Amino acid sequence: MARLVAAVVVVAGLLVAASGRAAPPAFEAALDTLRQVDHEGKGNAAAGTAWPVVAAAGVESLPRVLAAMDGANPLAFNWLRTAVDAVIADGRPLPADALEAFVTDTGHDPRPRRLAYDLLRGTDEARAARLLDGMLDDPSVELRRDAVAALVHRAEAAGEVGQADESRALLQRAFAAARDVEQVQAIAKALEKTGATVDLARHFGFVREWNVIGPFDNPALRGYETAYPPEAGIDPAATVAGKFGPVAWRPVTSADPMGLVDINGVYPPPADAAAPAKEGPKEGLKEVVAYAVADFVAPRGQAAELRLGTKNAWKVWLNSTLVFGRDEYHRGMEVDQYRLPVTLVPGRNTILVKLCQDDQRKPWTTEWEFQLRVCDRVGTAVLPADR
Amino acid sequence: MTDAAEGAVMKTLSAIAVLLLAATFPARGQGADWLTFRGPGGASVVPAEGLPTELSAEAIRWSAPLPGRGLSGALVVGDRVFVTTSDGPTQDKLHLVCLDAATGKLLWDRQVLATGRTMCHSKTSVAAPTPCSDGRQVYAVFSSNDVVCTDLDGNLRWIRGITHDYANVSNSLGMASSPLVAGGVLVVPVENDSESYTIGLDAATGANRWRLDRPKGANWTSPVVLAPGLVALQSKTGVDAIRLADGTTAWRYADGADTVASSCLADGVLYVPSNGVTALALDPADPGREPKQLWRNNQLAPATASGLVAGDTVYTLNRGDVLTAGERATGKRKWQLRLQGPFSGTPVTDGVHLWAVNEAGLVQVVSLGETEGKVVSTLDLGDEILCSPAVAGGSLFVRSNTTLYRVGK
Numbered sequence: 001m002a003r004l005v006a007a008v009v010v011v012a013g014l015l016v017a018a019s020g021r022a023a024p025p026a027f028e029a030a031l032d033t034l035r036q037v038d039h040e041g042k043g044n045a046a047a048g049t050a051w052p053v054v055a056a057a058g059v060e061s062l063p064r065v066l067a068a069m070d071g072a073n074p075l076a077f078n079w080l081r082t083a084v085d086a087v088i089a090d091g092r093p094l095p096a097d098a099l100e101a102f103v104t105d106t107g108h109d110p111r112p113r114r115l116a117y118d119l120l121r122g123t124d125e126a127r128a129a130r131l132l133d134g135m136l137d138d139p140s141v142e143l144r145r146d147a148v149a150a151l152v153h154r155a156e157a158a159g160e161v162g163q164a165d166e167s168r169a170l171l172q173r174a175f176a177a178a179r180d181v182e183q184v185q186a187i188a189k190a191l192e193k194t195g196a197t198v199d200l201a202r203h204f205g206f207v208r209e210w211n212v213i214g215p216f217d218n219p220a221l222r223g224y225e226t227a228y229p230p231e232a233g234i235d236p237a238a239t240v241a242g243k244f245g246p247v248a249w250r251p252v253t254s255a256d257p258m259g260l261v262d263i264n265g266v267y268p269p270p271a272d273a274a275a276p277a278k279e280g281p282k283e284g285l286k287e288v289v290a291y292a293v294a295d296f297v298a299p300r301g302q303a304a305e306l307r308l309g310t311k312n313a314w315k316v317w318l319n320s321t322l323v324f325g326r327d328e329y330h331r332g333m334e335v336d337q338y339r340l341p342v343t344l345v346p347g348r349n350t351i352l353v354k355l356c357q358d359d360q361r362k363p364w365t366t367e368w369e370f371q372l373r374v375c376d377r378v379g380t381a382v383l384p385a386d387r
Numbered sequence: 388m389t390d391a392a393e394g395a396v397m398k399t400l401s402a403i404a405v406l407l408l409a410a411t412f413p414a415r416g417q418g419a420d421w422l423t424f425r426g427p428g429g430a431s432v433v434p435a436e437g438l439p440t441e442l443s444a445e446a447i448r449w450s451a452p453l454p455g456r457g458l459s460g461a462l463v464v465g466d467r468v469f470v471t472t473s474d475g476p477t478q479d480k481l482h483l484v485c486l487d488a489a490t491g492k493l494l495w496d497r498q499v500l501a502t503g504r505t506m507c508h509s510k511t512s513v514a515a516p517t518p519c520s521d522g523r524q525v526y527a528v529f530s531s532n533d534v535v536c537t538d539l540d541g542n543l544r545w546i547r548g549i550t551h552d553y554a555n556v557s558n559s560l561g562m563a564s565s566p567l568v569a570g571g572v573l574v575v576p577v578e579n580d581s582e583s584y585t586i587g588l589d590a591a592t593g594a595n596r597w598r599l600d601r602p603k604g605a606n607w608t609s610p611v612v613l614a615p616g617l618v619a620l621q622s623k624t625g626v627d628a629i630r631l632a633d634g635t636t637a638w639r640y641a642d643g644a645d646t647v648a649s650s651c652l653a654d655g656v657l658y659v660p661s662n663g664v665t666a667l668a669l670d671p672a673d674p675g676r677e678p679k680q681l682w683r684n685n686q687l688a689p690a691t692a693s694g695l696v697a698g699d700t701v702y703t704l705n706r707g708d709v710l711t712a713g714e715r716a717t718g719k720r721k722w723q724l725r726l727q728g729p730f731s732g733t734p735v736t737d738g739v740h741l742w743a744v745n746e747a748g749l750v751q752v753v754s755l756g757e758t759e760g761k762v763v764s765t766l767d768l769g770d771e772i773l774c775s776p777a778v779a780g781g782s783l784f785v786r787s788n789t790t791l792y793r794v795g796k
Contacts, residue, residue: 039552044592086542
């Protein structure tokens, strides 16, 4: 009988749903429901009912929907984001004043501010462009990127009419403000053409002074999960057993403007280990692990990001706590490939990187290198207090 | 009420519920729709006499701008076309767009921000996996492992962020496996070097039905329906037949397989890109039982494009852009024809002709004979085409990083 009752309830619910007479949740309640979604589909079913309420709310609701995105988790943000797509489809003019007010209020989350900017630009491009003048220090990376691009455009225009000093001054302002990696590099190139010097490593906050120890063994890629002595604690004076004999820490300073630390340069293959590769380069050890450690003196305790780029399997610890790791080899590398949110303690922080090299002998599998920088969530370098 | 009476009422109520669901969410999908990567059954086979065999510039019925990059294939459901794209400085703005199939007019665009990593090789894109549909809902998957489900009108049904849930699910070269929906389960392969899964999501809510540990290794292949309730997952280790209901393994072929080109099924035989091509005959009485190997031929090894089967012939495109025809019964090579490549997308065929679009956008129509193949017509779209075409209404639908084209009727 219980099955029958349950079935009646289900069918009744379907009848109500099909007839469209189900009482929709109120707008605010619907927003709240969308904000409750979480990992592994939690809240999806309720959100599926709430979404049409928000989607049908009309363009007047835009500022409220945008504000609901403040602090929303990435999934909740996306539920709200798609609702905005539906809201703006009602064909009526968007509330430009309200959108501008939202964009210019840096107290809002950068994500909906950028969205508001895009909506405003779609409505009134000139009005949106005017806002960029005040956005060189914006907490939204994308808004800042557009503001910097506008400044670079002015610099180029000045250069074209022979105002070299003005052009360079504008480029220097743009460089200081830029956080987007490609944009920073492009401006640096333009500045160098004018004879100016730029310090990319400092601009980005790359850590260039390390102590490195290795090589340890990585047979059948098991070295990734093998805790070699540095994982138990850093003893700068220690000599421990490595793959080819005793190993000790040695200082390494990267001269690369993007902070690249080449472990192959530290450990050229010993004669007895230089097994000729069938194909690919002969240089570079295989099936090895190395560690790099750096002391980073933080000016204050603060939230920060360690941003890593590498083609090798890796783990990163901050102050002896594992932050993250990934056992992927030779699939590609780029600046800021991995963003690791951390909290720096005031004063000395110890960053430990484990870098594993695999057994592949293809030409593209030689690299055993990494680059790591310390910055805030916008990408502004956090520079050590002692350098 | 007696058990019998209760049973009868239950049956009636169940029938009403099904009718109500169908009435509430009518399926636009018809038999001629293109609902998944490589079309019906993932076979890349199109109805006979559907597509034009003589192409000219007039064959481009329309072209429509797309809001971002991508190499995923299009879907066609009824009178609508669905495509995914990505844009923004870090390609983290992900779009599922719907266009009018008759005109190319944009009907709606749903946008989310990537919750997983968007890094990928420059040749591919965050919008690499082809979405899929069950005729009522569209399921879009991106290289960032974001999954977006809408109805055909763009109403959001649910969202998942697979990397948001499982942080080491990613591939720095980019993910590209296309999802598959069957039996109320969306199969989402997210296989990679580190945290490697294929996940069965409830198509109604996006919740996990099951999550299967898979071989650690980059994998860009797509699943294939073997039989009701049974799908094939391909990886470097071979092929696993997985029960949709619970993700358990029915059988395993463990002789290795390609990680780029996908298997295709025709009349109960699975043609696996393994040691060239290996033909595995499913047990007609119980496809969940161990299949029987029919033949294997190294001369049929495909490159990026998946193989296809029509009539009594197996077709593959190799690394030298050579189209090879092999006997379906034995795997023996019949003939070869060098096409103008290279190819990223899988061709389509009606068994009489084959339509292959190379990366430079050259559509090549090949007449398929018993002893030879011949290019009978070409059309240069002049745009980079990396997707596998969709076919519906007598037209090919192909997309570039900027444009969706309808070619044909």
